[in-house]
Every structure is written in C-alpha cells, then in structure tokens.
Amino acid sequence: MIKRLLMQSRFAAGLSFLALLTLITSGVQSAEDQRPPGLNGATWQFGPLNRWAYTHMSEVLPSKTIRRGSKSPSPLPGLGAAAKEMSIDWDGSPAQLSKLMEEQYIDGLLVIKDGRVAFERYAGTLTPERTHLLWSVSKTITGLTAASVSADGLIDLDKTVADYVPELRNSGWGQDTLRDVLDMRDGSEWNEDYAAADSTVRRQDCSDGLLTGPDCEGVPVIGNYQFLPAVGRMAGRHGSFVYKSGTTDVMAWVLEAATGRRFADLVEERIWQRIGAEQDAGITVDTAGFTLASGGMHATLRDIARVGQLMLNRGKVGDEQILPAAWMDDIFSRDGSRSWPKEAPVSTRPYYRSFMWGLGDGNGSAQARGVHGQLIHVAPASNTVIAMLSSWPDAEGGAPGVGGRSQRQLIKAIEAAVR
Template sequence: MPRSTVTASLFAQGLLGLTALTIASSSIAAVDDQRPPGLNGATWQFGPLNRWAYTHMSEVLPSKAIRRGTVTPRPIADLSVAADDMSIEWDGSPTKLSQVMEEQYVDGLLVIKDGKAVFERYAGSLTPERTHLLWSVSKTITGLTAASVAADGLIDLNKTVADYVPDLANSGWGPDRLRDVLDMRDGSEWNEDYAAADSTVRRQDCSDGLLMGPDCAGVPVTGNYVFLPAVGRMPGRQGTFAYKSGTTDVMAWVLEAATGQRFADLVSERIWQRIGAEQDAGITVDTGGFTLASGGMHATLRDVARVGLLMLNKGVSGQEQVVPTAWIEDLISRDGSRSWPYEAAPGTRPYYRSFVWGVGDGKGSVQARGVHGQLIHVAPEADTVIVMLSSWPDAEGGAANVGHETQQILVRAIEDTID
C-alpha cells in the first residue's frame, strides 16, 4: 500500500477514534449534568443537592442576566500555568489541597498572588465556564455598585431610604441614612436566624419563592416589593451593627429608584463590563420581578476573582477607575468595631463596612462572605486574593469541622503556603 494511502488510513482511524472519544466524553458530561432526582423548591438550598443546584441556578429559579458586554475579557496573569494542587499544612501535617477541598465541600478555589494566578481547581459540577451561586458575596458587589452610583452624585449617603423610596417610608428602614444602611446599622427589626423557620430571613425566602415546603406554610408568595415594606422597626437597634440580608435588598431598591434602571443592569454597566468579566453573571428574580441583591447573584470563579482584584487594586481595573479609591481605602483602613456582636479571632478587631467584612488584622484584609461557604479574601499587605465557592450542606456548615471558622483556618494555611 502506498505511504500516502497508509497515512490517510491511519488519519481516518485517528479521526474515528477521536470522534468516538469525544462522543463518549460528551455522553459522560451529559450524564454528570443531569438534574438530580428530588431537587425542588424545598431541597435545592441544602446538601447534597445544592452542589448541583448552585451551578445551575437559571434552571432552579428565574434569573436575570448581568451582561458582560462586548469588551475583550481582561486576562488574569498566569492562569494557564496555575497549579491545580499543592500541599498545605492541615491538621498538623502536610495535606493535598485537593483533599481538603473535598472535605470542605469547596467547588472552586482560585488563588492570586502578586497579580498572578498560582492555584485554580474545580470540583463537583463547577467548571470554568459555569456560574456558581454567590449567596451574600452578592452584598459586596451591591456595595461596589452603590459606590459607583454615589461617585456620580446620583445618591447622597446622608439622605434616608424614604427620600428615595416612599414605599419604604413606614418600614423598618424608612428613616435610616444610606450610610447606615450600607453598614447594616439600620433600625429594622430583621432577624437573620437561618435555622428558625419563622425568622425574617426565612420568611423572605418563602415570600420570594426561593424556598417552598412545610416551613413556608402561611407565608404568601408576594415578592420583596410587598414583603420589605411590611418589615417593622426596632429603634433601639439603629446605629449598632446587626447582620440583616434585607438591608442589602433595600439598598438595591434605592439604587433602582435613584437611577431608573433595573439593578442587574446597573451591576452590568458599572461593575461587570468594567472589570472585563469573562462570562455573563446572573441574579435570581422573585415573583414580583425584584432582583435579589442580598444573595441571588451567580458568577464564574474567575469573574468573582476579578471582583477581588478590583478591591485589591483600590477600585482600578486595567486603566480604569471603576470604584473611587477613597471608597476602598475606607474599607481597608478602619480601626474595628467597639460593639462587635460576634466572636473574634485573638488579636483582631473585626468590623463591617459598605457590605464588606473587615478582618481587623491590622493588615487591611477584608472579605466578602456568603452562607454555604462563599468567600472572597482580599489581603492588600500580602498582595493576595483567594476565592472559594462552596456547597456546605447547610448555611453555617452542616458537617463535622465545616463552617466559617474552619474556612478561615484554610485561608491562613493557603496564605502561609504561597508566602
């Protein structure tokens, strides 16, 4: 047989083999991507079904796109050569980070040091192209959006909620200044107890249509435009920090009223397009059309890291000042809260500012945090961004040695390794 014929024959066989492999791989991927049985309005938030649900939010709940626009995605340096595993000190001995991720229900982890990606790994059903629910990391993005709107003079942080949204005048937030709203020092009687079915945060889930089932008995599905004005006031609470998800939704309503734009479109125009996002993000929408700024955003791991880089670089992305430098400096330079209501790590003075958690380590480290294990850790002194997207079985952990405290230990272990 002539050499050209042999070559053609081998090439054809190779193509057939490659095609068969591609079909087989596609079939495996399709099986892995199937909606798991039993996933419904009562079960999607919790393990083990949440691991699939958090990466398929547009199939679980109505969502509005946060468009990335047409600009070329802004590259993350060294992403193509970042390690997908490394050894860290864990529980007193060297342990593979991939193993710790599985133990901690981490679906995606991206670490950037000195402007370069040093680690990127995916687990569960998360992929580089697939979005993941951010829960309350959404709040930090809401705060950055508010910073942009305020910089353009469209809101005045010394004015009250009622000044912008008359429908909230008689609510728990009506007389509060926007500055206090951003810091969750408002006077609403909001209760953030995730374990209590009758808490405000769980009744909001039911009213929004985010949660269904027996725990929602007696709560009409009305949406936030009806639910939020009915939340009462606790005047003695005004001026003291207490974590309240509804407060972020109130700020989103203010931003819509002040600009005449839907909240998702504001995030797209003022943040997502300007950080050079790689993919569209999304945000869940309730029955009344309210976009859930307090916890409904879903985005890719890499684009969430771009938000972290925006904060690390004091509001600059590329050559553009996206958020005022003064806003970021205000976040990272605070002395700490004198009335901190939670436990604090030894030697730290935590605080909460503009929908961002201040670690209070004296190094300017700040975090965006969400239930079920979502995190952006920004450490200016170490020039580091660490992003974790997770699917803890319940809001606060739900498994042995899984939760916020262990997550912070993991952050420190990663920092120690890359330093």
Template sequence: MPKPTVTSSPIAKVLLGFGVIAMTSSGMAATEDQRPTGLNGATWQFGPLNRWAYTHMSEVLPSKTIRRGAAAPRPIPGLSDAADDLEISWEGSPTPLSQLMEEQYVDGLLVIKDGKAVVERYAGTLTAERTHLLWSVSKTITGLTAASVAADGLIDLDHTVGDYVPELANSGWGTDSLRDILDMRDGSEWNEDYAAADSTVRRQDCSDGLLTGPDCAGVDVTGNYVFLPAVGRMPGRQGSFVYKSGTTDVMAWVLEAATGQRFADLVSERIWQRIGADQDAGITVDTGGFTLASGGMHATLRDVARVGQLMLNFGKSGDTQVIPKAWLQDIFSDDGSRSWPHPAAAGTRPYYRSFVWGLGDGRGSVQARGVHGQVIHVGPESGVVIVMLSSWPDAEGGAANVGFPQQQQLIESIEAALR
C-alpha cells in the same frame, strides 16, 4: 516552598460570630449535567442536591442576566500556568489542598498572588464556564455598585431610604441613612436566623417564591416589593451593627429608584463590563420581578476573582478606575473601633463596612462572605486574592469540621504557603 504549621486561628474565632452553612458531597463529576432526582423548591438550597443546583441556577429559579458586554475579557495573568493543587500544612502535616477542598465541599478555588493566578481547581459540577451561586458575596458586589452610583452623585449617603423610595418610608428602614444601610446599622427588626422557619430571612425566601414546602405554610408569595415595606422597626437597633440580608435588598431598591434602571443592569454597566468579565453573570428574580441583591447573584469563579482583584487594587481594573479609590481606602482602613456584637479574639478589631467584612487582623484583610461556603478573601499585606465557591450541606456547615472557622484556617494556610 516552606510549609508552615497552621494552629487554631484567632481570626477563625472571630468568624464564629459571622454565621455560615455547610454541605455533604454529592459525588457528581464536574462534567455531570443531569438534573438530580428530588430537586425542587424545598430541597435545592441544601445538601447534597445544592452542589448541582448552585451551578445551574438559571434552571432552578428565574434569573436576569448580568451582561459582560462586547469587549474582550480582561486576562488574568498566569491562568494557563496555574497549578491545580498545592501542598499546605494542615494540623501540622503536609496535606494536598485538593484533599481539603473535597472534605470542605469546595467546588472551585482560585488563588491570585501579586496579580498572577497561581492555583485554580474545580470540583463537584463546577467548571470554568459555569456560574456558581454566590449567596451573600452578592452583598459586596451590591456595595461596589452603590459606590459607583454615589460617585456620579445619583445618591447621597446622608439621605434616608424614604427620600428615595416612598414605599419604604414607613418600613423598618424608612428613616435610616444610606450610610447606615451600607454598614447594616439600620433600625429594622429583621431576624437573620437561618434555622428558624419563622425568621424574617426565611419568610422572605417563602414570600419570594425561592423556597417552598412545609416551612412556608401560611406565607403568601408576594415578592420583595410587597414584603420589604411590611418589615417593622426596632428603634433601639439604629446605629448598631446587626447582620440583615433584607437591608441589602433595600439598597438595591434605592439604586433602582435613584437611577431608573433595574439593579442587574446597573451591575452590568458599572461593574461587570468594567472589570472585563469573561462570562455573563446572573441574579435570581422573585415572583414580583425584584432582583435579589442580598444573595441571588451567580457568576464564574474567574469573574468573582476579578472582583476580588478590583478590591485589592483599590477600585482599579487595568487602567480603569471602576470604583473610587477613597471608597476602598475607607473599607481597608476602618479601625474597628465601633461596637462589635460577636466574639472577637484578643488583638483583633473586626468590623463591617459598606457590605464588606473587615477581619481587624492588623494586616488589612477583608472578605466578602456567603452562606454555604462562598468567600472572596483580599489580603493587602500578602498581595493575595483567594476565592472559594462551595456547596456546604446547610447554611452554617452541616457536616463535621466544615464551617467558617475551618474555611478561615484553610485561607490562612494557603496564604502562609505562598509567602
């Protein structure tokens, strides 16, 4: 197998604008199940304790089950023969993938090529049966759920948030169309600064009861059903992409209002059962019972890979059209022509569509991404799905040579090694 050289990638430069988080190794074996000392509401999100916490979310925070149903799991061909390591070219030298996983705090890696698993490896406290926190990969699953609900005519993307949720009519999202919500082109004044304790995203964590400690001083624990309606509007933002986690939670509330079902049950019926998931997933629940669609889902590595394969197959799982083909075609074919607020290398046209990142690399590559190193990479040209679940020390890396650019470089080197 050829071992191509990986250089500084223009796509990695594009991803510098996306914002992610990194972590330090805890040194715990994959089978370790003892709750670590010092884990609490102020520490669970960050390294080194997050490596255990991310694989034990139902013990850390209240969670609602996303049930897989009674049907037999849909097999992933090649799993029994998949390699547990791969030699790739890294900085010009042949390097074991296992070494790079350890250096970048990757807890689980599954690579599917042309529909067949070729590499599967676990580290930290993750096992094939354990779920792992997905952070904002949850947003992409929320978008797919919205696609299914829209296909049944239960929501109209031209209608506004206020049309479905009167409680949000006077909020920062009230007059935005669902189409703008899916593309995060709404006019809310949401601030997604993970490093600032007074940012909206961190105040939401405190209001939900998901984060405690000194940074939450002065924030009442109320939950999203109270917190989201109080977020104001910034009219000049409407129509321009600004990344905002709360916007995905707004979409989940719309889906609940439109269907009369709780969000976790919608994901179960419309995604998890239809892709033939192997295990139940879960989603964290705030103090008011709101399920956190923006970043609270936790699922097994293999089931997350099934989501990636669903996307690569334009919404089809086996013989079942789970998501309308046109919805995925719309995502893959976006030309990135609308304004983009982040740095982008020459020759790339990145975009954000239906809670999916489009790399704009000319190859149709798209990704679901979450802080602390979660990613589903879908490469239509290469026929590859790559899933990494990680436990970086903080949201944007938190360790030397750990973060979005390095993870993207790793993804590209894996794709290259499989050509």
C-alpha cells in the same frame, strides 16, 4: 419504500452514533448535567442537592442575565501555568488542597498572588465556564455598585431611604441613612436566623417564591416590593451592627429609584462589563420581578476573582479607575471593635463596612462572605486574593469540621503558603 426505510435506518443509526460520540466525549460532564431526582423548591438550597443546584441556578429559579459585554476579558496573568495542587500546613502537618477541598465541600478555589494566578482547581459540578450561586457575596457587589452610583452623585449617603423610596417610609428602614444601610446599622427588626422557619430571612425566601414546602405554609408569595415595606422597626437597634440580608435588598431598591435602572442592569453596566468579565453572570428574580441583591447573584470563579482583584487594586482595572479609590481605602483602613458580636480571634478588631467584612487584623484584610461557604478574601498586605465557591450542606456548615472556623483556618494557611 424499502430504499426509503433503509435510508431512514442509516440516518437514525448515524444519529445514534453521533449521540454516542457526544456522550463519550463529554464524559463525566454529561452525567453532571443531569438534574438530580428530588430537587425542588424545598430541597435545592441544602446538601447534597445544592452541589448541583448552585451550578445550575438558571434551571432552578427565574434569573436575569448580567451580560459581560463584547470586549475581550481582562487577562488573569499566570492562569495557564497555575498550579492544580498545593501543599499547605494543616494542624501542623502538610495537607493537599485537593483533599481539603473535597472534605470542605469546596467547588472551586482560585488564588491570585502579586497579580498572577497561583492556583486554580474545580470540584463537584463546577467548571471554569459555569456560574455558581454567590449567596451573600452578592452583597459586596451591591456595595461596589453603590460606590459607582455615589461617585456619579446620584445618591447622597447622608440622605434617608425614604428620600429615595417613599414606599419604604414607614418600614424599618425608612428613617435610616444610606450610610447606615451600607454598614447594616439600620433599625429594622430583621431576624437572620437561618435555622428558624419563622425568621424574617426565611419568610422572605417564602415570600419571594424561592423556597417552598411545609416551612412556607401560610406565607403569601408576594415578592420584595410588598414584603420589605411590611418589615417593622426595633427600638434601640439603630446604630449597632446586626447582620440583615433585607438591608441589602433595600439598598438595591434605592439604587433603582435613584437611577431609573433595574439593579441587575446597574451591576452589568457599572461593574461586570467594566471588570472585563469572562462570562455572563446572572441574578435570581422573585415573583414580582425584584432582583435579589442580598444573595441571588451567580457567576464564575474566575470572574469573582476579578472582583477581588478590582478591590485589591482599589477600584482600578488596568489603567482605568472604575470605582473611587477612597471607597476601598475606607473599607481597608477602618478600626474595628473589641466588642464584636461574632466569633473572632482575640487579637483582632473586626468590623462591617459597605457590605464587606473587615477582619481587623492590622493588615487591612477584608472579605465578601456568603452562606454555604462562598468567599472572596482580599489581603492588601500580602497582595493576595482568594476566591472560593462551596456547597456546604447547610448555611453554617452542616458537616463535622465544615464551617466558618475551618474556612478561616484554610484561608490563613493558603495565604501563608503562597507568601
């Protein structure tokens, strides 16, 4: 009996030593993996808890895996020698990117210049292997998936939403063409006011079960398959660009109907496995099983940089043309409008095409953007891709000097520095 107790004691001591060793070797990473107190359905989207939540999405919300497949990742030349620090011009003075990343709540930043990684750095709880919520960068990946499905002749952009999804016939999107939907020129009465609890975008969050708390009182948790058909139409809106997240979810539903495949599986088969992704991605799933194409994807920084390089290469990965070059040329070469409804430099003609933001800078630059600071910047003229993942305290910034204007300034300074 005593011998057995001694053996058990030594075994327990051994386990304790191994546990201690694991803690020591994991260091700060172990502490970062601890779920912060107070994180729940009402708080996960916003600072400071979002910095942990965005890098642990499968622990926060139900998610479906987007598998990378079994082949080796496509190479990122220069990755091993990429700089961890860079000096840029900031308001007329030199500034270090590491400091600006902390000030701007940037969790990861990767720059590819002339096909080689020039800079890669992580902050917060993000690591090279860990995925991060993309928010509306997901929309651009939805557009690329639509490009693949369209190239196979499975959808016709001149047909209407109702032609593919009868359930949406009487909704705000039913009579719109798929081309209208891709450019967000549909006639739905969607309201994208993130600060208003009664806006369509926030009611969708509550209906999906992705947001809970006082702001969701009285909103039934039914999911998108019921929520989207109930969104009405606004007279006179059709033909004008108005940003609406639900429009991307409608396109995902169309793609599912046209192919008989779940949206996440389409992304997996047509984009993720073909770009040679390094890690599996994921996408959040609502209470009805609808995969949230408008803002639910989570992926690694390196893999969204690969998406950016795919776009810069006009749909090519290595020698393989996985998307039509004409689809990307159509995005890069468009002429925008001087009457753009959003803030933009006066010398530009911005536009929105195929779920991408065209800067209208005369150089073909275009971006995938998401709230809370997510970005893929694609600049054909300078042959540059900049991938950025962030955790701004709120959707539009939420802290002094943090937001879209500072992000645009930073992207411009980085592009100039690597040029």
